[in-house]
Amino acid sequence: MKAEQSFPKPFIIVSECLGFAAVRFNGQQLNDHFLQTLAPYAELRPICPEVEIGLGVPRMPIRLVDINGEDHLVQTSNENFDVTDKMIDFSKKFLSSQEKVHGFVLKSASPSCGTSNVKVYHQGNKPSVERKTRGLFAAKVKEKYPDLVVEDEGRLKNFKIREHFLTAVFTLARWDLVKASGKMKELVAFHSNMKYLLMAYNQTRMRAMGKIVANHDKLTLENVFSAYEIELRETLAHLPKKSNFINSLMHMAGYFSKTNSAAQKIFFSEMMEMYRDGRIPLSSLILLIKSWAIRDEEQYILNQTILSPFPSALLELSDSGRVIEL
Ligand code: SF4
Structure with missing residues (x-):
């Protein structure tokens, strides 16, 4: 691995x-x-x-x-x-x-x-x-x-606030590298990898950012990067809603609808309910989805920033302390 x-x-x-x-x-x-x-x-x-x-x-x-x-x-x-x-x-x-x-x-x-x-x-x-x-x-x-x-x-x-803080600062630090590269292909890759994290933060902005990257208006590279950064910073400035995360995780789980057994799907639904009720942290669900992506070698999902938005050492210490067996 x-x-x-x-x-x-x-x-x-x-x-x-x-x-x-x-x-x-x-x-x-x-x-x-x-x-x-x-x-x-x-x-x-x-x-x-x-x-x-x-x-x-x-x-x-x-x-x-x-x-x-x-x-x-x-x-x-x-x-x-x-x-x-x-x-x-x-x-x-x-x-x-x-x-x-x-x-x-x-x-x-x-x-x-x-x-x-x-x-x-x-x-x-x-x-x-x-x-x-x-x-x-x-x-x-x-x-x-x-x-x-x-x-x-x-x-x-509060672990939710910590996770949001860490996600925002590490994403913005990564964004600075993309901006410094000045390359469209770096922006395309960044946006592709950010898809499910952006969906979890703000689906409307995620779509707007997709349009910026598509650049149908043929703007200069500088203007494209600038417009994207405004949307990115605004997106990350606000604590995401749990319902948006649930939506994003459901979309990601869809990638494994053929390889997961009926029992695994039921277990995932139960975990979603536990997350909805505040009994387990988001990171538990993220780890479950990551384990499926590793099993199926689903590289598009493995590349998603939402799986590792910041160093895992901080995730361990930032979590609620409840352990979920995968
Ligand atoms: S950094 Fe200085 S000004 Fe700020 S809270 Fe601490 S002691 Fe007070």
């Missing part, structure tokens, strides 16, 4: 306190298991926005406060110590300086890095929380990269 394909390393910007340096306000750092596992397979770029704007370590904590209808990043104990403009300036400059980025893993709940659910306090001495939003740095990240996956370490503890 063929050894696992090699994967280009995705470029991922990460909050520095998640295991890279003791830069938290209290002089500590956190150890993030997911990032430790990912490190050998990716180019991780740690950054601490609060240190970059000169706040130092340790430092007085800061928080978001609604001042006259606008979110301000201020010292918790002194609202006159306002670093909002500094943080906005730094974020814009830093993000503009990044040539290649495929995703972000930021620290949850931080007024700078938090990707959601960051507390915004009432102005003055009232300790109450007015609402929740993104941290200031994270908000600039989403503005600059609306079509990239921006996650926090808390959400990545």
